[in-house]
Amino acid sequence: MAILKVHTRKVPLAEDVDFEQLAAGTPGFSGADIKNLVNEAAMLAVRKKSPQVAMQHFDEARDKLLLGTVRTLAIQPQERHRLAVHEAGHTLVAYFLPHADPLYKVTIIPRGQALGGTHQLPEEERHTLPEDYLRDRLAVTLAGRSAEKELLGTVSSGADNDISQATALARAMAARWGMASEIGPVDLRDSEEHPFLGREIAQPRRYSEASAQAVDKAVRQLLHEAEEQAVSIIKAHRPALERLIAALEELETLQRDQIEQCLGPAEHKKSIEVVPH
Amino acid sequence: MAILKVHTRKVPLAEDVDFEQLAAGTPGFSGADIKNLVNEAAMLAVRKKSPQVAMQHFDEARDKLLLGTVRTLAIQPQERHRLAVHEAGHTLVAYFLPHADPLYKVTIIPRGQALGGTHQLPEEERHTLPEDYLRDRLAVTLAGRSAEKELLGTVSSGADNDISQATALARAMAARWGMASEIGPVDLRDSEEHPFLGREIAQPRRYSEASAQAVDKAVRQLLHEAEEQAVSIIKAHRPALERLIAALEELETLQRDQIEQCLGPAEHKKSIEVVPH
Amino acid sequence: MAILKVHTRKVPLAEDVDFEQLAAGTPGFSGADIKNLVNEAAMLAVRKKSPQVAMQHFDEARDKLLLGTVRTLAIQPQERHRLAVHEAGHTLVAYFLPHADPLYKVTIIPRGQALGGTHQLPEEERHTLPEDYLRDRLAVTLAGRSAEKELLGTVSSGADNDISQATALARAMAARWGMASEIGPVDLRDSEEHPFLGREIAQPRRYSEASAQAVDKAVRQLLHEAEEQAVSIIKAHRPALERLIAALEELETLQRDQIEQCLGPAEHKKSIEVVPH
């Protein structure tokens, strides 16, 4: 917040600019990132001929920095509906699971590579990830696909990236972090950073086929349990989910208070406010 | 359509030129592509000493851009018959399957690398591919081979590319998109984009032989079901298929209305017109 | 034939030169190839002090272009006999199998890398290869070895290249073209063109050991059936085969009419003439 204040000293700010909220929405931003953000917001204000930089300019600037530029894509109604179902699935499950990161926004406006997005804010900067947090994250990641299956009867290729991320996470849980009881605290990872390319490269496997099977089985078990959790939340909150889908199709982007209006109170869940659990 | 109009301002157009139809036949064309198309059509008109650029010039120009130049190949009658059976198979199954892309044209005139072709227009620009669409696409892809088998008693090496494409698609369905119920939403892909070459390269396999077997089994199951679907449509519409083969052998290229004349109404199927389903 | 006529305009031709036969014997020759052929034939005529270019000069020129130069190798009688048996085996089976390419010539004169050769003319330029044609080709390819085994009691390393080619073909039939019923239309090829080297390179296998076993089993089944077919033809036509061997050992090269004289009529087989079947 201090850095924000420094960089906005010479910027004419609208009254609605809330530094606290801005700081909460930019976790992990370096000083340079924040300077960038302020410049971007100022340019947006100029472009829109606003005499002052308002909160909406900061919001838009942040999204652009984080997510890329809005794309205009011709999306057919049927596909747009599937997209709303998918994102609403992520959102619903993130909303009701106790250890999931709090929701910030959900949208079906394409940006960068993504057709839509469910945005969660890390409540805190996390340095270690506990098992219960990770299990909830798996369920949230698979929930878009689960919603398609429950509401539309079929899944689609739209879950490609979700499945890839969930599998990588489940594999780390089983093969690096000892979170599968049938495996225990053994390092069975299959890749390591390549010294030249600076990226993960699969090495010839160092362990037996039997161990590889144990890892695969544990990964599928973790993903299966996460999927079941997602489905059970979707089934339990079907009307809420449908309200959320309808709102998304109408408004395209829902902020956290709009999400709350659709979904009602989450009893066992921390409120959407950013508080430590 | 707007872009088409811009680029044809200075071009003497024949009366039969239908911008709407042209636009429908050039999905995904950029502005530069359309400029190219108009130039190519104009040059064809000049070469054929036509005072105006007619619809046929636009069609030919589009095919040349999309598919390469027509080749004159000495094809023996027996092989030409097999080719007609093969393409008619693709066309018939695409015509009667509810989720297949609509047909545009079928031909047995060699162009570029291909001896013939069944051309489908994407109804819409698709960004995600639902499972029912993918299953129908598998059946259409294998239908050329199925027709050879049903009508000629033997298959041939002509299905090489079809089998390769169908297998790659079925593998993505099973190993990336969670569409095989025995596998579930697990990422078991075996390759990833190579950082330098910009192409998919197989990595040392990251999962167990048992998982590889599960993927292989699911792939074969998907392809087997697709083949059965293709065969059942071929059996159910044998006389229509034979009309289509005869027409193809006579005319070499059939446009969408000619296909419809041969095959009659497809009840559960959207008409060939480009409409959202 | 037209190209032949162009290039021979200034060449003094003997009366026996038959353009039709020449054209049939040079399928796939480009214009440049034919020009080459005519030059080569002219040079041979000069070297042999013939005032005109005769059919024999064209034949020799074509063989030299296609097969390389005749080599003088010291071959011992015993090995020469084995060679005659081997080539006669290929010839006999190609003669009696209905879908094999028609025979053109058989020889035990070493040329280039080969000690001898059975030459078949593609009846037509083939673009797709039907299963029955491929099965007959497998049998012809293995027939040299089968003849050695039947007549001499032992096989030899001389079948190295035959076995390699037959295996590659059978592998394509099983793993690429869906011609093994236990496998079906699945792409299980293990290599692809390398982007830089322009040659097939084995990739890390993308499918399971179980699938690899299925392919291997199908390949061996295809080769086993082809071998049985070769052997049964050899057994059924043993006297004809021995006449062919004797003629080969005496004359070293047999043209298609000489082959026919040895082998008699092939009932279910198209005549040796180049006709479409």
Added chain:
Amino acid sequence: MAILKVHTRKVPLAEDVDFEQLAAGTPGFSGADIKNLVNEAAMLAVRKKSPQVAMQHFDEARDKLLLGTVRTLAIQPQERHRLAVHEAGHTLVAYFLPHADPLYKVTIIPRGQALGGTHQLPEEERHTLPEDYLRDRLAVTLAGRSAEKELLGTVSSGADNDISQATALARAMAARWGMASEIGPVDLRDSEEHPFLGREIAQPRRYSEASAQAVDKAVRQLLHEAEEQAVSIIKAHRPALERLIAALEELETLQRDQIEQCLGPAEHKKSIEVVPH
């Protein structure tokens, strides 16, 4: 100690500087390292405007050289508690296991890449590592994770590096040093120093899958036994562990005498003083 004296000749030393203790705390330091240490300590004294270089400057300089600079990280209370539990687990088990290296310090102040650390001094420069020493080291390495599990009910990704190190050590014990009785003195290592890159690179495995399974089983057995040992010590000394956690959360860093105060006498254990066992 002699080298220390040489390099400190011209340095104004505070009275509390104890060369013997300094030498004990810098095992394996070369002459250049010690020169470095003295310079660093002198610079710290200057920066803190101390007229003399005191023991605290030497301590801080040594930590900086060995571990990197202190980082200021925003760590949430819940995560900080988990961190204290984790480090206290390492410390407790190292304290009570007879062959573990003696403890020097434990901290939850982030330094370099690490969020915290349990520091043990090698009693002596070891050139060969006996099996009992190695087994205790495995237990100490896994004890942070065991403490999280026992006290917090869940494990976390914070054990990533511990598991990786313990697995590598157990693998060396089983596959290089003959310490798994079911394997015996056989070299089954899977990597060797690469000649150019100067790092371990996995080679294609030289031994059978059966041997790989035997190694994996032995590795898991060693880790399982180590984990059980860690858990049993944690259960036996739960109140002491909780005192240690509370002290760590309060003071952030505990020196060896503070650790001893929390944990009381270790009967079967050498005292924390550096003595040969």
Added chain:
Amino acid sequence: MAILKVHTRKVPLAEDVDFEQLAAGTPGFSGADIKNLVNEAAMLAVRKKSPQVAMQHFDEARDKLLLGTVRTLAIQPQERHRLAVHEAGHTLVAYFLPHADPLYKVTIIPRGQALGGTHQLPEEERHTLPEDYLRDRLAVTLAGRSAEKELLGTVSSGADNDISQATALARAMAARWGMASEIGPVDLRDSEEHPFLGREIAQPRRYSEASAQAVDKAVRQLLHEAEEQAVSIIKAHRPALERLIAALEELETLQRDQIEQCLGPAEHKKSIEVVPH
């Protein structure tokens, strides 16, 4: 012989020079090789101050060209005895097996990399290798080791190269030349010429583990049968073998007539003279 005469026109030849024998002993020599041989022989004569080039100079020159220079190695009596046993084993079995290449010389004088050698002359230039010839070659190759085992009770590392060559040959017989009946005419080779390095390089295996096992089993079967054949000949001719060993230890090198004197008539075997069988 003609080439020999050309190159020796200006060379003063001793009376014992036998062109026929020389030609028989230099199969596969090119004109350049023969010129080399004559020069080398002339230089040897000069060095030995002989006024004429005698047969012994030609022999020595040929050995030097073919085998490298004689080495003076300190070989202990016990090892020298083992060496004689080993070479006599090769010689005995080559002598009595009907399809083995005829013997030329056996020696225990080290030359180049080899400690000794059994030299066989190819009777003829072979272009294809029949199965019976190959089986006898396997037995001859393993016979040195078999003789060590039978006469000395132990084998030694001296058979390293023999085993390597015999295995490579048996592998070609089973996996390339269809000489193992359980495998049949299938190409299961595991390597191919590398395009750049010009040498055989193992590719990732293209076939299943089951096929690899079948090849391995067939290879071991072929080697086992060859070994049994070698042993049975050694047992049947033990006194002759011992005469040969004694002669070798005394004379160090035995020419073909000396071998015959030791071993007596080989009934079912072609005489040692170079005649076609």
Added chain:
Amino acid sequence: MAILKVHTRKVPLAEDVDFEQLAAGTPGFSGADIKNLVNEAAMLAVRKKSPQVAMQHFDEARDKLLLGTVRTLAIQPQERHRLAVHEAGHTLVAYFLPHADPLYKVTIIPRGQALGGTHQLPEEERHTLPEDYLRDRLAVTLAGRSAEKELLGTVSSGADNDISQATALARAMAARWGMASEIGPVDLRDSEEHPFLGREIAQPRRYSEASAQAVDKAVRQLLHEAEEQAVSIIKAHRPALERLIAALEELETLQRDQIEQCLGPAEHKKSIEVVPH
């Protein structure tokens, strides 16, 4: 010896210099090596201000050339004892096994990379290694570890290099030299010299998993038998071993006569003198 005399012509030699003994202690030394040795010995004499070059200078020079420079390492008493046990184990077993190379010296003074060493002189230059010699060498190589286990109750990482060497040797015996009866004379080596790097590189395995298991089993059997032989000799000569350990700890280096004094007569064993067996 002759070369020694040449290079020492201008060197003032002490009376105790024994050329015969020097020659016996430098097997395989080239002329250049011996020149080096004499220079090194002369420099040592100068450095020690000795007017003549004495036998001790030659000994020290040879050790330096063969083994590297003496290192001063701080080794704790407990580890020094383990080291003495380890080296004494090697020495005892080498002393009593009939085919082992004769002992020259044993030491616990670190030199180069090694903490200690048991030095054996090859009695003769060996060119081939008989099986009984190799089996004894395996036992000697594993004997250090066996002694640690028998006398100290635990093994240590100090056997890393021994196990690596013994495994490589056993692997050669089983997979290259046909010394495992269940495998026979088959080449199953898994590596070959790389053409560029000039070192052994593992190739993709050319044989089946079943063969790999057979090799692994044979390797473990060979090592197990060697270990049992080492243990039985250690148990049978326990008091002698303890005398040897005590002497080593006292004197640090034992020459061959001192070893003999500790161990007494080895009945079935050649004396320590260098004589052919």
